[in-house]
Amino acid sequence: xxxxxxxxxxxxxxxxxxxxxxxxxxxxxxxxxxxxxxxxxxxxxxxxxxxxxxxxxxxxxxxxxxxxxxxxxxxxxxxxxxxxxxxxxxxxxxxxxxxxxxxxxxxxxxxxxxxxxxxxxxxxxxxxxxxxxxxxxxxxxxxxxxxxxxxxxxxxxxxxxxxxxxxxxxxxxxxxxxxxxxxxxxxxxxxxxxxxxxxxxxxxxxxxxxxxxxxxxxxxxx
Numbered sequence: 001x002x003x004x005x006x007x008x009x010x011x012x013x014x015x016x017x018x019x020x021x022x023x024x025x026x027x028x029x030x031x032x033x034x035x036x037x038x039x040x041x042x043x044x045x046x047x048x049x050x051x052x053x054x055x056x057x058x059x060x061x062x063x064x065x066x067x068x069x070x071x072x073x074x075x076x077x078x079x080x081x082x083x084x085x086x087x088x089x090x091x092x093x094x095x096x097x098x099x100x101x102x103x104x105x106x107x108x109x110x111x112x113x114x115x116x117x118x119x120x121x122x123x124x125x126x127x128x129x130x131x132x133x134x135x136x137x138x139x140x141x142x143x144x145x146x147x148x149x150x151x152x153x154x155x156x157x158x159x160x161x162x163x164x165x166x167x168x169x170x171x172x173x174x175x176x177x178x179x180x181x182x183x184x185x186x187x188x189x190x191x192x193x194x195x196x197x198x199x200x201x202x203x204x205x206x207x208x209x210x211x212x213x214x215x216x217x218x219x220x221x222x
Contacts, residue, residue, distance in 0.1 A: 004029065005037050009046065009069060014139055014155040016198050017050070017062040038063060046072065073156050074137050081162040097166055105172040109179045122184050122206050126150055129180065148206035151190075152177075155199045163194060170194060177202060184208075 007027055012018060015026075020034040027034070041047045046069040051059040088096050115132055119125040126142050130152065133140035137158035143151050163169040170192070177187045184207060191201035 004033070005041055008034070008037055008041065009065065009072060012047065012063060012065045012069070013073060014141070017064045019060055019062055023063070041069075044068075073139075073158075075158050075160060079161075081159060082165050085162060085165050098168060101166070101168045101172050105176055109176045112176065112180050116180065122181070122204075122208075123150070125181065125184070126152060126204060129177075145203075148208065150185075150204040152187075152202040152204055153199055154201075157193055157200065160193060167194065174202075177204075 004027065008023055011023060011026055018026075020031045020038065023034045024031045038047060038049075042049075045066055047063050048066045049061050049063050051061050053059045085097065088100055092099075112129065112132060116125050116128045119128050123144070130140040130142050133154060137156060139155035141153050141155070143153075145151055157163060159169060174187065174189055181187055181204060186205045186207065188203045188205075189200065190203050191197040191199055193200050
């Protein structure tokens with residue numbers, strides 16, 4: 001069972017910078033309780049803060065995860081992955097790395113296709129992908145922007161160190177998504193962790209032309 005401190009870390013990871021009032025509202029506890037937890041988390045060097053002036057009055061304090069706080073979330077054995085990539089590159093050169101990534105891309109795409117064959121709509125396939133990616137550690141969620149447009153978000157990257165060492169992994173990930181939605185929708189990456197963003201985000205646009213009001217926004221949280 002998650003403690004309140006664990007919940008705070010999860011919310012900062014999944015939702016980005018938050019004030020104590022934001023966290024208190026999401027957790028249904030008092031602001032005083034949140035600030036007490038923050039004192040402990042800051043003592044452990046798991047959170048940082050930034051005071052922002054927003055209009056008239058005192059600045060508002062926004063809390064974020066520190067580097068140590070981000071490290072509390074699983075990262076797929078970073079050192080082992082990077083060491084393996086270095087070994088493959090030393091033995092087989094960049095061509096070996098490219099071949100490895102292409103193979104992983106084919107296998108992962110086939111797996112995702114097999115796990116979403118029962119999906120009858122674009123939304124159900126997006127929802128299934130969020131479930132799959134969350135099981136893999138990506139803390140995925142999605143929301144509907146408007147009719148036919150969706151935002152797919154990954155709040156965590158468990159292979160971030162490997163992706164930094166070889167950005168072919170990121171290109172491959174986008175290709176996997178594009179293959180999964182081939183004939184149904186286009187997929188465009190709109191935010192990228194390796195470009196300095198807090199998360200990776202993708203806009204998924206239906207290829208089916210339709211009119212009418214957008215349905216109520218839905219979010220899949222894990």
